Amino acid sequence: MRDCRPILLLEDDTVDAMTVKRALKELHILNPLVRVANGEEALVYLKDDGREKPCVILLDLNMPKMNGIEFLKVAKADEKLKRIPAIVLTTSKDDQDRLKTFQLSIAGFVVKPVDYVKFVEAMRIVNLYWTLSELPNSEQESANEKLQANTAGRR
Amino acid sequence: MSLLKPILLVEDDFVDASTAKQALQDLRVRNPVIHKTDGEEALEYLKDRNNDKPAMILLDLNMPKINGIELLQIIKTDTGLQQIPVVALTVSKYEQDKLDTFDLGVAGYVIKAVDYDAFLRAMDIIIQYWAWNGLVEKERETNNARL
Numbered sequence: 001m002r003d004c005r006p007i008l009l010l011e012d013d014t015v016d017a018m019t020v021k022r023a024l025k026e027l028h029i030l031n032p033l034v035r036v037a038n039g040e041e042a043l044v045y046l047k048d049d050g051r052e053k054p055c056v057i058l059l060d061l062n063m064p065k066m067n068g069i070e071f072l073k074v075a076k077a078d079e080k081l082k083r084i085p086a087i088v089l090t091t092s093k094d095d096q097d098r099l100k101t102f103q104l105s106i107a108g109f110v111v112k113p114v115d116y117v118k119f120v121e122a123m124r125i126v127n128l129y130w131t132l133s134e135l136p137n138s139e140q141e142s143a144n145e146k147l148q149a150n151t152a153g154r155r
Numbered sequence: 156m157s158l159l160k161p162i163l164l165v166e167d168d169f170v171d172a173s174t175a176k177q178a179l180q181d182l183r184v185r186n187p188v189i190h191k192t193d194g195e196e197a198l199e200y201l202k203d204r205n206n207d208k209p210a211m212i213l214l215d216l217n218m219p220k221i222n223g224i225e226l227l228q229i230i231k232t233d234t235g236l237q238q239i240p241v242v243a244l245t246v247s248k249y250e251q252d253k254l255d256t257f258d259l260g261v262a263g264y265v266i267k268a269v270d271y272d273a274f275l276r277a278m279d280i281i282i283q284y285w286a287w288n289g290l291v292e293k294e295r296e297t298n299n300a301r302l
Contacts, residue, residue, distance in 0.1 A: 083257035105260030129284035136257035
């Protein structure tokens with residue numbers, strides 16, 4: 001990816017999450033992978049100011065508690081979270097899922113190939129694209145925050 | 156995919172538009188390309204029910220009349236258009252432009268390379284990514300093509 005912030009993965013299936021991790025490793029993608037099992041856990045992570053915001057979010061759709069679409073509805077209405085590109089990674093070929101998630105301003109909808117080699121190829125392209133594309137950099141934001149913190153510390 | 160939806164290119168600069176069209180042709184993209192020269196023209200196209208809704212939009216930011224960010228805002232708040240992915244293709248490196256477009260739901264922000272080979276490589280990545288999204292298609296290369 002373009003920067004070294006973590007990638008947040010929303011995936012309830014442990015085997016699928018391991019497959020993503022393995023593919024990222026194989027592609028030498030150095031971003032730490034933070035995996036959560038559903039939308040609820042993802043929001044807890046994202047709203048914790050002590051945790052680094054991810055550069056991108058990869059999400060499955062079918063998950064218990066809070067599914068992918070429910071998660072997107074909350075995240076994309078949140079001023080602090082909506083700018084983080086969210087890419088759906090799913091086995092669903094449902095046109096309604098595609099339409100609903102694109103309406104919620106996702107930045108990609110990749111149907112997971114069952115074949116591992118093809119899956120790695122898909123992830124390779126996802127990584128190339130999000131390395132080419134600029135990201136809403138919070139560097140400036142964090143720099144400002146640090147500055148504020150320093151100033152506050154001096155007072 | 157039965158019928159390929161067009162790629163909408165919104166670009167006021169004649170040379171940049173020609174370059175983008177050339178790249179799409181060189182990459183053997185099968186989707187038709189529709190070019191509009193500013194946000195107003197693009198909006199007219201998008202609002203006309205007789206026109207095919209684009210598979211995706213490649214959007215310049217600095218344009219007269221309605222600029223890219225304004226157009227993006229209109230698209231992303233229109234329930235009939237908001238599902239169309241928009242990729243900003245721009246020379247602007249302003250952090251504020253990146254933040255504004257991502258806040259509005261842009262699906263990529265690519266800074267245009269001046270050198271054609273670099274631009275073509277970037278377009279290739281964009282096309283491959285949206286092909287994985289099932290929205291664009293490249294012509295299948297035969298075994299002896301491009302040797």
